[in-house]
Amino acid sequence: MRPSFWKVLRQSPLLSLMSCLLLFVSLPVSAAPRSVEKLEVGSFNLQVFGESKVNKPHVIDPVIQILARYDIVFIQEIRDDKGHAIYKLLDKLRAYT
Incomplete structure (x- = not known):
């Protein structure tokens, strides 16, 4: 059985960083709105983020x-074997914005 993509990324910090950089570099420049003066990029360590944290409103x-x-955020320490927490986070973020 092949390991999941997320497990491979968790085991190799260098591969994780390279994947993020590849994703960032591959974003099409033309997709950015022309009226934006700056692009806000951040990194957030959610410290063992999984199902229990995503289900606690506080x-x-x-x-x-x-x-x-x-505009772009790199999220660290996602630890969710089922892979549902990140999608719940994205759904909540879409509903907020």
Whole structure:
């Protein structure tokens, strides 16, 4: 059985960094709105982020408010074997913005 993509990334910090950089570099420049004067980029260590944190409003609401400030955010320490927490986070972020 092949390891999941997320497990491979967790085991190799260098591969994780390279994947993020590749994703960032591959973003099409033409997709950015022309009227934007600056691009806000951030990095956020969510410290063992998984199902339990995403389901606690007093934890996730401030996280959503912070993430909404940025155009691009690199999130660290996602630890979710099922892979559902990050999608719940994205759904909550979309609903907020």
